[in-house]
Amino acid sequence: MTGSADLVTTIDIDPDVTAKAAQALTATGYGDVHVVTGDGGLGYPDRAPYDRMIATVSPWDIPAHWWKQLAPGGRLVAPLRWRGQGRSVAFTYTDGRLISDSLHLCGFVYLVGDGEGELSGSITADELVSLHWDRDQAVDPEALRGVLDQPRVTAWSGTTIARNESHDGLWLRLTATDPRVCRIKVHADVPPEVCDPIGGWWRMALVDGDTLVYLTARRLESDDEVRWELGAIGHGPTADQLTEYLCDEIRSWAPKRNQHTPSLIVYPADTPDSELAGPAIDKTHSRFVLTYDPTG
Incomplete structure (x- = not known):
């Protein structure tokens, strides 16, 4: 693609990685690539x-x-x-x-x-549930310690997705419009009655002071298909308002979810x-x- 291997530079901090890279590049005829350890x-x-x-x-x-x-x-x-x-x-x-x-x-x-750009902190005594947020966000994990012990508020959006249909565009959209968006990490040992976010590796949450709300989903079955309804679960003083807010955002995102x-x-x-x-x-x-x- 470059016309000459001499125009390419590759860098890795691990000397074992760069040694193997240099060896492989030479063996395949690209020995002029500049391999840098750093x-x-x-x-x-x-x-x-x-x-x-x-x-x-x-x-x-x-x-x-x-x-x-x-x-x-x-x-x-x-x-x-x-x-x-x-x-x-x-x-x-x-x-x-x-x-x-x-x-x-x-x-x-x-x-x-x-560096310390992305911060994290546990919100449960057993440290099995944690939040991850950016340095410029007003998230205080100490203010949320034990928040999951408070009454659960659940709201449903009426928006459904198919089994393999992505919902990640909702998270991306909210990063453009809401500075409270962050990530919740839940260990597999945590039972759903304690914390029940939507499936996946990374899960979206909203933090507003001492209130936490996160995205969830429930299975809906009909005669010919299985779909999942998106909703919100919240804990804390303003959970009622924040769960409804997240459901409103889901409904706003849904009609043109793949168009912009x-x-x-x-x-x-x-x-x-x-x-x-x-x-x-x-x-x-x-x-x-x-x-x-x-x-x-």
Whole structure:
């Protein structure tokens, strides 16, 4: 694709990985690829600027060195994380900004040394239920300790999905519109009468002070098919309002669930609010802005 293996640089922090990579590349006729042992978050300035960057680890932020080493008009593909979920995002570097044209659900091993951008904390005494959130979010796990012991409030949206139909677009949509969205992690030993989120590896939640609400689903059977109704389970002082809010969001998302996707624009960290396309998710080296057109 590059026309010459000499134009390609690959980096990994593990010397065993880079040794095996160099050996395999040489054996297959690509020995001119530059194999570097080092911190991928630092890039490799000796060969910069790069027209293409592909990250095969998941960063919480766009490292400052990547900004410096990507050529104007260059492409960056990275499995990024924000608001508890992960997306493989394809960007073009345009006018000092990274503008996405593709977002796909994705999970990947985290970038080593990525700092304390994503925070986590248990909300149960046995530490089997925890929350994961971004540094710029007002989540206090201590305020939620024992919240699952409070009365459960359940609401149903009337929106159903098929057995293999994705609902992840709801989470992505809410990251563009609601700063309270995060992730709840529930150990397999936790019984559903204690915490019963929708199935999957990562589960969406909303935190508002000392109230927790998370996405759930129930099985509905008819003569010819099985479907799942999406709903919300909440605990805490404002659980009634927050569960109904989440169900309203589900109903708003459902009619055009596959017809439009938010776009992600990433700005340098020192960009003032007046130059942003919308509210920012603030990282260390950059500011994430999701733009969403609900009528599009």
